[in-house]
Amino acid sequence: MDAPFGANDAEDERLRLERTSAARRWTDGSGRPWDLVIPPTVYPPREDTDLLASALTALGPGGGRTAFEVGVGSGALLLQLAADGWNVGGCDVHPYAVAASRQVLAEHGHRVRVMESDIRDLDATHLAGADLVVWNTPYLPAVNPNEAHLGPLEEASLSDPIPEGSGIALLGMLANLPVRPQRRALLVLREDGMDGLRMAATARGWCSSVERRLSFDDGEHLVVAVLEPAWPHAKHATVKSTGSTNADLLSGERTVGESLRAEQQTEGRGRRAASWASERGDLTASWVIHDGSSPMPAHGLLQAACALAAKDVLLDVSGLREDAVLLKWPNDLIVDLDGLGKVGGWLIESRQQGRRTRVVAGLGLNLTPGSPTVDGTPRAFLEGQNAEEVRRALTTRLCSRLASLSTPLGRRHLSEEAVVAYQASSQRLGLEDLEGKSLVPEGLDPHGNLIVKEHNEALTDLDHVQWRSWP
Numbered sequence: 001m002d003a004p005f006g007a008n009d010a011e012d013e014r015l016r017l018e019r020t021s022a023a024r025r026w027t028d029g030s031g032r033p034w035d036l037v038i039p040p041t042v043y044p045p046r047e048d049t050d051l052l053a054s055a056l057t058a059l060g061p062g063g064g065r066t067a068f069e070v071g072v073g074s075g076a077l078l079l080q081l082a083a084d085g086w087n088v089g090g091c092d093v094h095p096y097a098v099a100a101s102r103q104v105l106a107e108h109g110h111r112v113r114v115m116e117s118d119i120r121d122l123d124a125t126h127l128a129g130a131d132l133v134v135w136n137t138p139y140l141p142a143v144n145p146n147e148a149h150l151g152p153l154e155e156a157s158l159s160d161p162i163p164e165g166s167g168i169a170l171l172g173m174l175a176n177l178p179v180r181p182q183r184r185a186l187l188v189l190r191e192d193g194m195d196g197l198r199m200a201a202t203a204r205g206w207c208s209s210v211e212r213r214l215s216f217d218d219g220e221h222l223v224v225a226v227l228e229p230a231w232p233h234a235k236h237a238t239v240k241s242t243g244s245t246n247a248d249l250l251s252g253e254r255t256v257g258e259s260l261r262a263e264q265q266t267e268g269r270g271r272r273a274a275s276w277a278s279e280r281g282d283l284t285a286s287w288v289i290h291d292g293s294s295p296m297p298a299h300g301l302l303q304a305a306c307a308l309a310a311k312d313v314l315l316d317v318s319g320l321r322e323d324a325v326l327l328k329w330p331n332d333l334i335v336d337l338d339g340l341g342k343v344g345g346w347l348i349e350s351r352q353q354g355r356r357t358r359v360v361a362g363l364g365l366n367l368t369p370g371s372p373t374v375d376g377t378p379r380a381f382l383e384g385q386n387a388e389e390v391r392r393a394l395t396t397r398l399c400s401r402l403a404s405l406s407t408p409l410g411r412r413h414l415s416e417e418a419v420v421a422y423q424a425s426s427q428r429l430g431l432e433d434l435e436g437k438s439l440v441p442e443g444l445d446p447h448g449n450l451i452v453k454e455h456n457e458a459l460t461d462l463d464h465v466q467w468r469s470w471p
Contacts, residue, residue, distance in 0.1 A: 021039045022044070028053050028080040029057030029058075030084070038100065039096035042094060045073075048136055049077065051212050051214045053080055062085035064085060065132065066129055067086040067089075068089050069088070069134040070091060071135055072098070073136070077136075078101055078105055086132070089113045091114065091116065093116070093118045095116050120169070127174060132185070133183070135167075135170060135185070135187050137165075138161075139160060167227075168196065170187070171200055172200075183229065184226060190220070192221070194210065206229055206230060208227055209410070210224070210225060211223075211224040211225070212224035230395060230396040236395065244265065245261065255291065258288045259287045259395055261283070261387065261388070265364075279368040282365060283344075284363075285362070286361065286363070287395065289360065291359070297411075299448060300447055301405055301447075302359065302361070306361050307330070307421070308417060309397035310346070310394065312397045323336075326421075326424060326425040326429070327421040329422045330462070334429070340380075341379050343379075344363060347361070349362070367385045419441055419444060423442075426439065432466050432467070
């Protein structure tokens, strides 16, 4: 521990370690009961353990893959992983936790290597062979010796001594390892730490998303964050000029995640076949977001995922406040820079080839001054941003947001987040029906269409609405 513990702390710790170990029956994420022995000062299974256990169950059988847990504690999660067919190993800074985990796994016939180590001292080669890295991170603030605190070993399990955050420290280790496309990490951390983790992951080309949430009565919120490389095999090309990056990606052989950026796009398109004017230096790029015969996410949910990915990047690269970035349903990006202006917009298109469907998402994003208005609409731009750097960040965030559409829980969370954003923009811009009655978004249906209060049918298209305070 980095905190300056005194002589009294050392004596108190000695007395704690003389306590008797506790017997505990714990039920894992698959409903299996395990009898554990919890030595004194070792972290026992609690609500955050159960939260992570449920996320691990959702991964399905290990099938002989390798999992490594940082901070093994009582060994509970290692037992669950081993029972699910993972080859497991781990580490912990607490020697009693190491001993307890080794013992309980051996009792159930599992050969496992658990070593005593802090994350900062861990040899990264132990992570290099892991398909899955698990860590219930020490997410409480660092110890203040002038306030009430536990002993050094317990605080090592609870308090985060790393200034940038343990999750970011682990991400740095994983990102520097040789590429292992299927590698992912599942971390428990405080929800207010997700913004920093997302920004760090985006900068390193890693997806970050929230898999589970847990709220406590005192207002604390925990999440299970998932980290994984963003489309590691996708190719990202840049051309001097082309008619439409969407059209180019809809043709030929492509893979999901592949992107194309044009320094100049001569036939850019918006909704309803409208043209999209861009200047040299603006971002005009497209991504393949679906390609194959597997079920395709609903169009409205794809729009929401793309819109939220763009909002993530605008906040991360521009330093704008969250309330200064509006997602104008369904596909426009509006920013408040001394007045509202449109900074970009998405166009999602698909092409059917036999039983295969390819879907591409194209984004035009203003990064240069240009004209103050376009066809009567106020135009905004992000000053000082590089198109290639923004493309890389968008690739990462698109991968994260689209990955969330693969599970019912992910779709629900994304829909809830999108609706909050649509509500904010409808209040600022004045969303109305064609008769001038205010519309209040309250949800997305399973197809991603916008549900509004006091309307029997969800909104599917801009043809059904108008904007009171927007041209």
